Amino acid sequence: MIDQLHYILAAFSGVAVGFTLGLVGGGGSILAVPLMVYVVGVKSPHVAIGTSALAVAANALAGLATHARNHNVNWRCGGTFAFAGVLGALAGSTLGKAVDGQKLLFLFALLMIVVAVAMYRGRAGEGPENVACNRDNMGKVLGFGFGTGALSGFFGIGGGFLIVPALVASTSMAIYRAVGTSLVAVTAFGLATAASYAFSGLVDWPLAGMFIGGGIVGSVAGTAASRRLSAQKGRLNTVFSALIMAVALYMLVRSAMAILG
Numbered sequence: 001m002i003d004q005l006h007y008i009l010a011a012f013s014g015v016a017v018g019f020t021l022g023l024v025g026g027g028g029s030i031l032a033v034p035l036m037v038y039v040v041g042v043k044s045p046h047v048a049i050g051t052s053a054l055a056v057a058a059n060a061l062a063g064l065a066t067h068a069r070n071h072n073v074n075w076r077c078g079g080t081f082a083f084a085g086v087l088g089a090l091a092g093s094t095l096g097k098a099v100d101g102q103k104l105l106f107l108f109a110l111l112m113i114v115v116a117v118a119m120y121r122g123r124a125g126e127g128p129e130n131v132a133c134n135r136d137n138m139g140k141v142l143g144f145g146f147g148t149g150a151l152s153g154f155f156g157i158g159g160g161f162l163i164v165p166a167l168v169a170s171t172s173m174a175i176y177r178a179v180g181t182s183l184v185a186v187t188a189f190g191l192a193t194a195a196s197y198a199f200s201g202l203v204d205w206p207l208a209g210m211f212i213g214g215g216i217v218g219s220v221a222g223t224a225a226s227r228r229l230s231a232q233k234g235r236l237n238t239v240f241s242a243l244i245m246a247v248a249l250y251m252l253v254r255s256a257m258a259i260l261g
Contacts, residue, residue, distance in 0.1 A: 010040050010207050014055065014214025021056070021186070021215070022063045022222020024164065024179055024240040032056055032211065033105070034251055040207065045101030047204055049155070050197025054208045057190025059215030060183045066223040067180030077133040077141060077171055078184030081163070084142040085149025085185050086192045092153025093196040099154075105255040108155045112248035115161055120241035131173040144170040145185070152189040153196070161244055163189075175240075179226055 013035040020031055032052035033045075042048040067073050096104060133141050144166040151162055163182040168175060197203055 006040050007206065007210050010036075010210035011214040013039055014059070014211035015218035016214075017052075017056065017211065018059045018062070018215030018218025018220075019222035019225075020218075020243065021059050021183070022066065022219040022224075023226045024161075024243065031247060033108070034247060034254075036207070037105075038254065042204065042207070044202070045105055046097060046197070046202050049096075049101075049104070050194060050200075050202035051204045051208050052211070053190045053197060054194035054203055055211035055215060057187050057194055058208075058212040059219055060186035060190060062216045063219040063223055064180070064183035064187060066220060067183060070180070070223070070227065072177060072180035073184065074131065074133070074171075074173065074177060074181045075184070077131065077167065077173070078181040080133050080138065080141050081145040081148075081167060081170075081181075082185040082188040084145030085152065085163075086188050088146040088149030088151075089153035089189045089192040090196060092150035092155075093193045094153075096154040097197070097200060097202070102255050102258040104155065105251055106259060109248045109252040109255060111151065111155070112161065112244050112251070115165060116241040116244035116248060118165060120238065120245075131171045131177075133171060137171060140170045148185075149189055149192075153193050161240070164240070176226065 013032070016035070017032045032055060033048055036042045036048035036052050037045060042051070064073065099107075148162045148166045163185045164175065164178045167173060167178040167182055171178075173181070194203060
């Protein structure tokens, strides 16, 4: 039973999610899913996943508007990536709903650790100021987009923590530009995943509303912090990987305990 206190907790959790999305373009669902389960008290992991997908999509849209005003979005790359990713997200979400919720959280945590290590190892690299998505790299962008979208849908996440490194890998763009561009795909992936879960009755709409309200506030502050950190070489990558690793380890322990009983 969700009472008024839990709705307040949902709003504050939304602030944290929005701030993270604005800061590193990802991590929204990394935080939203465990916050839904362990702080707000949503009993069903699948409802937590479906609700967080909707909230993260809305918060990502708010963050995207701020990054766009700062000319920090590559629309062609982001749109191409998102198009392929939505197809993957729809396929992945169908499969994800058939997997036990606690096992899904455990696998999610393992994936987060892999991504955190990869991003930290690449912290010293900075791509060019401007990149283009053309016939030379279009296949790579589409492939990374579909694969990332499938993982996003399977785990019920906006996918930003996967999209940022995938954009860097497929286009060689600088991470701060990938952060802004990733929000195009985060919004699209989140909406596709949320629609799939909503169709199955796995979205708590009032909780999603509280998350979204708090997230809009947090995204403004997060975007401002992102601009400051991007000026320090490698700092944004380090923050990104440390955030993912910390939450992953916590989720790994909690989900393993639930699986083992």
